[in-house]
Amino acid sequence: MTPPAIGHVSDTARWVAIYRALESARPDALFRDELAAALAGEQGSALTQSGMLPRGARDHWPTVVRTRLVDDVILGALGQGCDRVINLAAGLDTRPFRLDLPAEIRWYEADLPDLVTYKESRLGGRQARCERIAVPLDITDAAATTAFLAEARAGARRPLVITEGLLPYLQAHQVLILSEQLRAAGTRWWVMDHWSPAMLRMVNLTMGRELGSARWTFAAPLGFFPGWSAEIARSTFLAAARWGRSPLPLRATTLLPEITPGPRLDRSRLWCGAVRLAPRDLRGRI
Incomplete structure (x- = not known):
């Protein structure tokens, strides 16, 4: 039996880097990430060649579309006065190097020590477009976080x-x-990829073997987050259809309207996308 591709949750960072590299090679790429292949490294190349990537990896559209959606949400917040970016569990993300960022922005990245060390070694001293600070951190350590x-x-x-x-x-x-913790720290915007509970079950059902020890454990309606309200919600399925990344049977979703944050979105069973939350007492205020 073929072993799972994932031995530790941090290995998923290489999957994502591989997908960004594959997307960047397309003539119609949704973004260009010149560092993705180098960051995926030899282990990433081995995953690709061995066929141990998740099923449908050649159509890596959900991860690629999510990346672009989060890009757009971040840039939108920067246009509204965001003056600090803090990326938790940053993995092998390269946004400080590839996004058009103001040089004065300070961008913090945090992830497990081994992954931070690996990433810095692969970056080889390349300079980001803003001030970038990488910090080793276990997010599950509440005091350290x-x-x-x-x-x-x-x-x-x-x-x-x-x-x-x-x-x-x-x-x-x-x-x-x-x-x-994010509310107590005075976070103005919280950007995440959001998955309905039904989507979590679908991911574990279709990719459980490949995920191995990194099977998903959390999904909830947006109303789960106390003290937060959704300002922006962008559907991965709708964006993928608009951008020509989804499989043909899903292309008809371009005819559907985007669901605005609220009860209808919370009731939507098969929804995933990029979401921007704000503290409830600040919702709608810049």
């Missing part, structure tokens, strides 16, 4: 926190702790 957020947020008036690709691997109580 609180201390990190206080340091990373210091001096910022409108900080934005990214948890792309993080929450599905946590337990519900850990997500609630993180939610409260």
Whole structure:
């Protein structure tokens, strides 16, 4: 029996880097990531060649579309006065190098020590487009995360926190702790990829063998996050159809309207996308 492609949750970072590299090679790429292949490294290349990537990896559209959607949400917040970016569980993300960012923005990245060390070794001293600070951190260590957020947020008036690709691997109580930590730290915007519970079950059903120890454990309606309200919600399925990335049977979703944040979105069973939350008392205020 073929072993799972994932031995530890941090290995998923290489999957994502491989997908970004594949997308960047397309003539109609949704983004260009010149560092993705180098960051995926030899292990990433081995995963590709061995066929141990998840089924449908050649059509890596959900991850690619999610990447572009989160890009757009971040850039939108920067246009609204975001003055600090904090990326939790940043993995092998390269946004500080590839997005058009103001040079004065301070961008914090945090992830497990081994992954931070690996990433820095693969970057080879390349300079980001803004001030980038990489910090080793176990997000599940509540005390260490609180201390990190206080340091990373210091001096910022409108900080934005990214948890792309993080929450599905946590337990519900850990997500609630993180939610409260972000509010207490004065986070102005919280950007995440959001999955309905039905989508979580579908992912584990179709990709459970490949995910191995990194099977997903958390999904919830947007109303799960106490003290937060959704300002923006962009569907992966709709964007993929508009951008020509989804399989042919799903292309008809271009005819559907985007669901605005609210009860209808919470009731939607098969929804995933990029979401921007704001503290409830600040919703709608710049």
